[in-house]
Amino acid sequence: MDDAIEVRDLVVERGRRTVLHGISCDIPAGRVTGLLGPSGSGKTTLIRAIVGVQIVRSGTVTVLGHPAGSAPLRRELGYVTQAPSVYADLSVRENARYFAALRGLGAAEADRAIADVGLAAAKSQLVGNLSGGQRSRASLACALIGEPRLLVLDEPTVGQDPVLRAELWARFHELAAGGTALLVSSHVMDEAGRCDRLLLIREGRLIGDDTPAAIRASAGTDDLEEAFLRLIRDNEQAVAA
Secondary structure, X not given: OOXXXXXXXXXXXXXXXXXXXXXXXXXXXXXXXXXXXXXXXXXXXXXXXXHOOOOOOEEEEEEOOEXXXXXXXXXXXXXXXXXXXXXXXXXXXXXXXXXXXXXXXXXXXXXXXXXXXXXXXXXXXXXXXOOHHHHHHHHHHHHHOOOOOEEEEEOOOOOOOHHHXXXXXXXXXXXXXXXXXXXEEEOOHHHHHHOOEXXXXXXXXXXXXXXXXXXXXXXXXXXXXXXXXXXXXXXXXXXXX
């Protein structure tokens, strides 16, 4: 299967601190790839580099055959930030229809995306009056419009109840089955098992890149959280040596 994203030797610095230390990875099309790691590990910085809004020190990021941030990617990529990126003074439906119009699409596409994230009953409400979880879903709805080839989702399930989280993950896998590449970040390890592939990151270094089953096997445990901890210990020992 073709890779939607290729990252090679990526280094990002902020001030005098190195945030990403020469990361290389491939993210395939038609799969849900999880980007897992604790808060402050570099997940959002890597995502920002992939969507083309992060200044990098060195290395390359290629997205759908183009350098990250290239103009041709604007209609091919959907991006959901940690903070909701919708207009608080518009309703859910008005936001969705606005973003649909930017892509040359109509109201039906907007309404379908709203239903996909479970907000049909709240479509007439102002975004500013929604709960935090509902605002996140409104952002996700806008990103889903137009069926982008790549979806990059930064902590999309934070603040969602367990039932809705399960529904969102089911939708993510439906999109992947249709050929969409998804990169989903999370700091919640119990979501790792929902992914087809995992990128485990800590302190700006990639310490795991494989399927959940292979990561469990290599760490010698069925518990993904324990596997992550063992990989951390192994990485620390390797760096110390």
